[in-house]
Amino acid sequence: MKWNMLKKDSNEQNNSPDPDLTNPDAALRHVLDSLHGCLQTPDRVEGNRIYCPDWQITIEPWIEQVDQRGAVVNFHVSAPQWGKDLFECCAGMGSDTKQALGMACGSFLFSFMDGIVQMESGQTGESLETEFAGKPHRWKAYLSNIVGMGNSPQTEDARVYWDALKEEVVKRLGNQKLCFVKVFLSRSGENITGECRIDDVKSEALSSIVADMAKEWDAGYFASHKAFFFIRQEEETVLPYPYAGRQGWEILREKVRTAALMFHASGDQEQYETLPERLAQALGDATLAAECYSFLPEICAENAFDQITYAETVEILPYGREAVTCYKNQLADYWPLHNALFSLFEEGAFGDAANDIYREYIGMSAIYSVICQIKEKNGNDAMGGGVLSALLFNMDSDFEIR
Template identity: 35%
Template structure:
């Protein structure tokens, strides 16, 4: 047993080892440990923790979860306060064990609570699973469906053709300060967060309190059409697109990008998405104080206009993750960042407002910029 003095002296890397051993002991499941990862065969699940912070009264642990039954990595950031370092760390660990991991257990046991159907680019059938709710502090009584009842009519609008989508709800109230957050595949959905904030504002609490819950939408194999690329492949495609874009100097160069990139990656639909999405993703990063709705319009040819949410498009958030990773880690995207912003529709709106009206809309926190994407008439949305 590690005593308080030993624990306080432990480095972050040692805390990871300590955490993995704790999880192994508390799970009461067969486990395998290798390279800072714990594998749970019954769940087909690999858990890789990364302790980001563990000071005298706060702990932050990132968990990266993988399963060969999913089509994406699941990420959970578990943060907690405590009276001392060990309690804060234990509470962050407990938030993981008694929160998201309970939902994964229900998935492994096929204990779904509802079936739903969606019609994005075809018919899709889903099973919905939920985790237990983790509550901290001064909170009202908890019911298992309290958050699902708020978001259940909206969630189908954010599902595309994924195999698995995970939804995180986190709410908190501290006096008049209210937090309502809903993330889909770790992307914050402001519209859903607003619904949760409205609910939390009705709490009759006198000090800090919070609740967290996860939902998992798992598509039936009978309606699922697997997407042909994973995140590693998408990074390579973003790099290919950036290399071609770097050489563009004339209008003809830009007009030929779809053909050049389509030939290179052998997928013209994805080539159009890379060319359309990367500039706007860069602009959103470059002007973070502007609000960018999740809903976008896609024009296919001259007549067909589709209103979709970004989370429904198979490639969108994979492209965004690859772009941000490449900028953060000094790849070619870092040098092309401002060049991409310069050709974005977002920058055009900002520039026109400043040049024609003398208004800097980047300083107005109520600014909302919606984007319409133009695709060729032969483009296929996935």
């Protein structure tokens, strides 16, 4: 796909002096000017964002770091039809700041936006079929260009990575409207990096596959590849989800806040034992209530003991039914619960109770119990770099896997 970035910036057009692009505000304006008119669809700059009306896409760049020879630009990209916001971080280096920002913008356009354009312009994607929780789902997969740096293999076709990862990626599809996969690998001498993120969550298993591919590269020089897969569910098979979109996200956050405060207020065993029923009444969503009760303690424990590798799956055992193995990525609520809880912590939504809530959740987790048992048996350093298998969650008979 051809991208047009050969245009004069606004300062060249009006003969005004070049701004100091090491100033984040000036750098942001330069990024907006660079992207405007290069997105393969009509767009307009609205304040500090770009809006593409035909596709309802909003792009919000943010300058994380900028200096005389380097820049790191974060891009928050959203559209109501996706059911989620997407995030991409692009770095650039150059002989000056302008060139570094241009490299970052080019990386965003030539890879990330290439996949978005394919998806939104109605191009033909690869058809996929899956089943989750007994329901069929149909998808189209769109592969971006590869952005390569250094002495990397000379190819723009991301299919080499799609072919290696497709089988495992498909296992992680649930009922998402859109699944967003990022692949990054690099090699410099014997230093090898491989990372595969699904909906911005790193998969250790898939990252290992990517790292093994980088091991085959020439070890003498720095090289890197970055590519994206956008896997969109066909509207006919999308099941309704109560917390989709920005409004749904805010509703979910408020329910998580309520659940955490009710947990904190359960001061004795009797109150804790009745918490699931009380949560179901307060939240008006029995499935979410059960997930808050079961998942939030483990989510806090995983965050606290981050040197451990945790299973990407969970076992769910609804009463009277057989256990079901699900990838966390498949569950509509698992990672949104994680993100909602920690966004509330960061914003100070729990006031002075925040640290107590965090510690109490950790103390109630199965992960903490396992770690304590292992440390008691083998010493305090026993869990360093360890691996924990999937947890089993007992749920009521009416629990809905979604």
